[in-house]
Each structure stands twice: as structure tokens, then as C-alpha cells.
Amino acid sequence: MTVQFHEGDLPDGLDLGPEVAVDSETMGLRLGRDPLCVVQLSAGDGDAHVVRLNRPAYDCPNLKRLMADPGVLKIFHFGRFDIAMVELHLGVETRPVYCTKIASKLARTYTDRHGLKDVARELAGIDLSKAQQSSDWGAAELSTAQLEYAASDVLHLHAIKHRLDEMLAREGRAAIAQACFDFLPTRARLDLAGFEDDVFAHTWTK
Template sequence: MKIHPLITDSGQLAELCARLSQSPFVIVDTEFMRENTYYPDLCLVQLSDGKEAAAVDPKANNIDLRPMLDLLTNNEDVLKVFHAGGQDIEIFFNMTGNTPHPMFDTQIAAMALGQGEQIGYSNLVDLWLGIKLDKGARFTDWSRRPLDKRQLDYAIADVTHLADIFPKMLDKLRELNRGKWLNEEMERISDAENYRNDPDKAWQRVKIQSRKPDVLGRLQALAAWREREARHKNIPRGRIMKDETLADIAAHPPKAQSDLAKVRGLSAAWRDNEIGDRLMSAIAGAKPLSRADMPERERGGTNGKEGALVADLLKLLLKIRSREINVASRLIAKSDEMERLAGGEREGLALLTGWRFEQFGSDALDLVEGRMAFAVVDGKLKMTRTSSGDS
């Protein structure tokens, strides 16, 4: 494979992307920093089609990234291959408003091959190629220039190794007839809505004990306010206010701005500065959360203790089935889906559609509705049909 020197020139990048656009797939990886910013700071992009590989410097003076962004987010003829690519996709969405498509994620493919719930890149390389990676450059500050040869070699290896692994994984998936299993998951990951950061939904990421509508309404207003403040200043949201402080203020709102000086996690300056004033305005404008927006378990969920026991049985069934077909259980069904099934829901559950229904959902439904039961056969836990299910 031909390894190019670091690309810092617009012409070189355009030529590379023109060649890659003729390939059936391109391996993509990024190096970025986000410790001090709201948006990830893109520092390096690595690309390979198995014949050539290059690292692109997005921080190079006057470099035009449009050919690369067009290849990744507008070219439907080239498959974009990532490993655990969620954050990479987020970066390209922030830059273009679009996501890479069509795409393939080797971490998810490994789940379909029974190689762990979330196998890391270095373990994947060891498993498929028998290569132990040097992790010495793992904590590099990728924003600093110049980057030395060891750093660039480390970064390029992420796509060169994956270019060797990807075709092997594809062949194995085809051999097992599991390629179609991944289509739905890949489409879900590449859905732009997953990366559209709606401030009004930011509260859902904050842990809070209370389920009172007025408290949750304040939490929603405060989380949205914090999100907009952090975005405007381009700093991490935690630099504005930690989650714990946000939840505390939502549960115990100060009556006056001067009371902010008493809030743990805030400096005394908040009692009379502008950001403190904006915080108080957010509290004043908060409205109780509507019933339709209340968290799932507040609206019903499973049927008390009995529902929780049924959900536990479904999780046990999932362990048995995932072991039998050698697929990571997380790819088949998620805990909240099984809890909803145990609670009586039947609509909108992925486990009751497509291959998931064939491999697990059908038996899960039979278990919930009394047509299947657990039994020990030859010392192993298995599922058996009940007499009512046979009739």
C-alpha cells in the first residue's frame, strides 16, 4: 500500500479524493480534541482505500477541504468504513450538515460476528491480523504542530489495518448470511437526526431523582440555556455548569440572583454578573414539563414488580439466544425494549421486526404471552414450548 506524506495542500487533497472516489470503499478515521471546546476540534483525517493511504491536515493554511467533505457526505457510490464512528460522523455533520452515507462500522459488524459488545480498535486488529498496536501516541495533543513521524505513523495505521480487516469481515458476514442484519443499524447510525443537537432535549442527558413536572420543566429550561451558552462561547458545557449543579438548581431554585453565591459549584461572582442574570431569566421562564414529555417510566412502562420480573426473564432469554447464534446481545435487543415488551407494548419495537424477530423477538413474544418456558436440558438452560403453545 502506498503511504503518502502528510497532505497540507489543496491540490494534493483534490487529486487524492478524485482517486478515492473511484474506489468501492474508503476507510475513514479522525483525530480531534474536545477538552476545551464545545465542538470537536478536527486535527487530522486519515483515508485509505486499501491501495493508498494518507493523513490530511485540516489545520494547514488555506487548505480547501471541500473535495474530501464531498467524497464523504455526498458521494453515494463509495462506502465509508469507520470503527466506532459516532464521533467521526458527528464532526462531518457539524461541518456540512450531512452525514457520511452509505457507511459501514466494523465495531457493529464485530457484534454481528460474536466478537464482543464493543470491541476496541486495538483488540480488533489483534483478533483479525494478530498485530499488537503501539499505543504510545494515544494521548497525543493532535492540535499541536508539527506532528512527528511516530504520530503520523500511529494515525495512518488506523486506516491501513482497517483496510485489511474490512474485506475479511465482509466475507465472513456473507458466509454467515448476516450482512443484511447490519443494514438497519448502519442506516440508524448515519441518520443526521442523531447528530442534530437540540438544546430543548439536552435535559434528557442529566441525571436527576425528581420526577415532578415543575422540577423537570426547570431542568429542561436550564439545560437548554446551558447548551446555548456553551455553544456561543465554544466551551464544554461543563465549564458553564456541572450536571450536579444544574440538577440541584432545578430541584431547589434560588429566589433571587444574590442566592446564587450560596449554590455549590458556582462562584460568588454569579450573584451579580451577566451570566447569573441570564440563569435567573431561564428559571423564571421555565414551565412544568408536559405529560407527553415526561420520562417513560412516569407514563407507564412495565407493570410494577411483575413486569420487572418478566423483563428479567426476557434478558435471560436474550443471553441464551445470543450465545446460541454467537451474536452480541446488544445488537439483537436493548434493555428498554424488553422492558416495554414486558409492560405490554407491541408497536415500534425493533426486536419485533426483521431479522431480530426471527432470531429473538418471536420467542420473546411467546415467552411474554405464556407459550414458552425455561427448562434445563442436559445441564443447559433452554427454552421449551408449553403445552398451551402446542395445542
């Protein structure tokens, strides 16, 4: 595994291929309060690129271009949050997308464990450490442990996606999964607009 650290933006000319795994690190999980600090990406080749963003300007044209590129599929785990953070702070809509958490819920109906740690253990045989999940991602310098943690969240998403695609096809749920992925940027936009509750639910929280 090689972790390449980038200050502010991805380097010019970097080609991560037609499918790129993406995750982000923030100062918390509340939209509008907690800033986006780090975005990590992988082409599925065993290497990871970790970008510490320049706040509050977020001047990262290469990263923004990639996130909005219609020819590159962005693979997330719980993409709803990451996509909302990218739109809020970078000002671009992320499409097209794939979410391994949604795919897991549709394919792995025999369990209620759909967190990345559980999915990675079963489908990729990888035991992920979450020790750095709650560390200070806004720090002036990121530690080696933080960089390795950030990388681990994207290094295996391609392999997980491959296994989930097989399961979705086997269960006849690939089409409905794709419809969910297509809607995901809109779901993130609803979150940004303050509609965190399920707008399709019968009951409604004012």
C-alpha cells in the same frame, strides 16, 4: 507503508477507489467542545493519506466531496463519533458507511472486546500501538509518530471488513448489519442534537 501528509485538504484528482477507510483525530471526545483536527484515509493499498485540517474555516472541498459521495463506501471503526464530527465541522453528511465496530459486535458475539486493537489483532494479525492516541492533534506540526499512528488506524480496515463480512454472512447477520450501517448517520445526528442516550431504551435520562 507510505504516509502522505496533506495540509488543509486532499489533493485534486486523488482517486481512493470505491471503498475508503476513514478515521479522525480530535482534541477530545466531547462533541461541541473539542474540534476536529485530522482526517486520515486509505484505499486499502498500504498507503495512507493524512489531512491536517485548517481550523476553524475547514476549507476542504475535496475531502467534503469524498465524504458525501454516494458512490464511495466509507469504512470506519466506531463511525458514530467520526461521522458526527464530520457533519459538525465540515457540514456534510457521510454516506454510505460501514462500521467495523458494529460489525464486530454482531459477528464476534463470543467476546466483549470490540476495540480496534483487539479486532485488528484477531482478524488481521496486526498489533496496533495506541501510544499516540492522546497526543496533541492540534499542534502546529505533527510528529512522525503521530502520522504513523494516524495511518495505522486506517491501513487495515479493508482487511478487517473482509473478515467481518465473511463472519456476518456465515451467521446470517449481514442484512441486520447493513440496516445498522444505514442508520448510523442518523445516530450521529441524534448525538449532535443532544440525544446521546438510547432513544429506543425503556428508561430515559432527562
